[in-house]
Amino acid sequence: MNAGSKVGFGISAASMTATWIWAASLYAAATSGYTFGVSGPLHYGLWGALMILFIYPFGKRIRSLAPDAHSLAEILHARHGSSSQLILAGSNIIGSILSLVSNYIAGGVLIAMLTPLNFSTGILVIAAGVLLYTLWSGLRASILTDFIQVCAMLLAVVILVPTIFHLAGGPDIFREGQGNLNQQQLSFFSSDAFFNQGAPYIAAVLAYAIGNQTIAQRLFAVRPDKIKATFVTATVGYGATVIGIGMLGVLALYLGIKPIDGDVNNLVPQLAASYLGAGLLSLFFILIIGAMASTADSDLSALSSIVMTDIYGRNIARPGKANPRLMLLLGRLTMVASTALAVYIASNRLNILELLVLVGAIWGALVFPVIASFYWRKVSNTAFSVAVLGALVSFFAVRFGFVALTGDTALLTDILSVIGVGVIAGLMAFGFWGARVGVLTGVIATVVSAPFGIGFLHTYPVLTASLLAYAVSAILCIGISLLRPDNFDFGLLARATGRFDITTN
Numbered sequence: 001m002n003a004g005s006k007v008g009f010g011i012s013a014a015s016m017t018a019t020w021i022w023a024a025s026l027y028a029a030a031t032s033g034y035t036f037g038v039s040g041p042l043h044y045g046l047w048g049a050l051m052i053l054f055i056y057p058f059g060k061r062i063r064s065l066a067p068d069a070h071s072l073a074e075i076l077h078a079r080h081g082s083s084s085q086l087i088l089a090g091s092n093i094i095g096s097i098l099s100l101v102s103n104y105i106a107g108g109v110l111i112a113m114l115t116p117l118n119f120s121t122g123i124l125v126i127a128a129g130v131l132l133y134t135l136w137s138g139l140r141a142s143i144l145t146d147f148i149q150v151c152a153m154l155l156a157v158v159i160l161v162p163t164i165f166h167l168a169g170g171p172d173i174f175r176e177g178q179g180n181l182n183q184q185q186l187s188f189f190s191s192d193a194f195f196n197q198g199a200p201y202i203a204a205v206l207a208y209a210i211g212n213q214t215i216a217q218r219l220f221a222v223r224p225d226k227i228k229a230t231f232v233t234a235t236v237g238y239g240a241t242v243i244g245i246g247m248l249g250v251l252a253l254y255l256g257i258k259p260i261d262g263d264v265n266n267l268v269p270q271l272a273a274s275y276l277g278a279g280l281l282s283l284f285f286i287l288i289i290g291a292m293a294s295t296a297d298s299d300l301s302a303l304s305s306i307v308m309t310d311i312y313g314r315n316i317a318r319p320g321k322a323n324p325r326l327m328l329l330l331g332r333l334t335m336v337a338s339t340a341l342a343v344y345i346a347s348n349r350l351n352i353l354e355l356l357v358l359v360g361a362i363w364g365a366l367v368f369p370v371i372a373s374f375y376w377r378k379v380s381n382t383a384f385s386v387a388v389l390g391a392l393v394s395f396f397a398v399r400f401g402f403v404a405l406t407g408d409t410a411l412l413t414d415i416l417s418v419i420g421v422g423v424i425a426g427l428m429a430f431g432f433w434g435a436r437v438g439v440l441t442g443v444i445a446t447v448v449s450a451p452f453g454i455g456f457l458h459t460y461p462v463l464t465a466s467l468l469a470y471a472v473s474a475i476l477c478i479g480i481s482l483l484r485p486d487n488f489d490f491g492l493l494a495r496a497t498g499r500f501d502i503t504t505n
Helices: 009-020 023-065 072-079 082-114 119-137 139-168 172-176 191-211 213-221 224-255 264-275 278-316 324-346 352-373 381-399 407-433 435-453 461-481 491-495
Strands: none
Touching: 009 023, 009 139, 009 213, 009 224, 009 278, 023 072, 023 082, 023 191, 023 213, 023 224, 023 264, 023 278, 023 407, 072 082, 072 213, 072 278, 072 352, 072 491, 082 119, 082 191, 082 213, 082 264, 082 278, 082 324, 082 352, 082 381, 119 139, 119 278, 119 324, 139 213, 139 224, 139 264, 139 278, 172 224, 191 352, 191 407, 191 461, 213 278, 224 264, 264 278, 278 324, 352 381, 352 407, 352 461, 381 461, 407 435, 407 461
């Protein structure tokens, strides 16, 4: 589950980079470039890269409190109890299943376009291959293969993106294809790109960073003194790779290329098949398969560790009586069952970009309560649970149009969304510079954005739903926690996590 908790810098940095670079994220970056123009890949890749950077200050705190833990949810069990633990574990199960679906879709599309096999067969081949080696030793298998995969991916991007650009026409593309773009798509400062892609993604990837078990596993696997170096290095590697691939979507837009079958997931393999010879096409195949496998094996490892730790180890087995052999069997059965479910769902071929934003926004409801639980002694189980559930209700109500954003409702959601802007900005500043700077930054961000956001933000329902999740969870968590008369002893966390075969007091 945590590869011994002493993994060195090189392997950890490569694994973190490879895990964050999905095949799905490469396709989604290209979709962003094709949809929003020249600023699309920047909004996708830059914010995603910065969110890796924002993980490490919170990660150092969490690791210091519970150095031998296996999951964030396990620590929440010690901090609050089963309900909070299972809320986080359940959200991670949903998120990792959807992540598997996204990656299998990406792999299936690639195989269908570049080989005689069809989409469904491609998914089966990809899923079976990843499952077989991950069953061997879970996270250890994942991080060892990640190192090879990230080296191949970085080499492929450096070679393939300039090659496709050159073969497609070089700099002349920008002059001859300018008429295929509207003014928003031509601008590096496109408001359309920011409000529809950049801003929702800022909220989504912060949630990914804090709530995702695939990230938490690597946090608990790396040597404690290498946490900062690992995440800083991964920030650079991710940003360069994803922005580079995203520019292929911009290239397709300038060329006036229409996605096969109208499916934007086809854009990247379509460009590769059109302009690359057999040798470079093989390199492209390695790029996508490496990106897909590096995240899919991480999701399988995360799912197995959640079932082993948070379902069996802390809730089914009697305290101190967990059976290691049964635990391992359950973990491996989880991998098999998760693969089967993801393959079944992937046959629907959902839009990957929308899927990623949706999952990240759902996790947004957890960000404030989770972070507060590791710093503020007054956060209670009731505060955590009510805050998360309240935020999810508000998110789904707005995201799927159950509530009409008109009149007083629109005004209320705008006010809460502005507060959500402050919560996100405050959390980012808090991680690096502490509570005082975090609170000040949050207040300033709220005040500055209020004149622009109130009366306007509700016109962007996806962004509004994401910001509501942050605002509602923060307001409820703070309000209920202030009613708690006693303070939690953080010293209990280290003693109550990490071991399943002894009874902790």
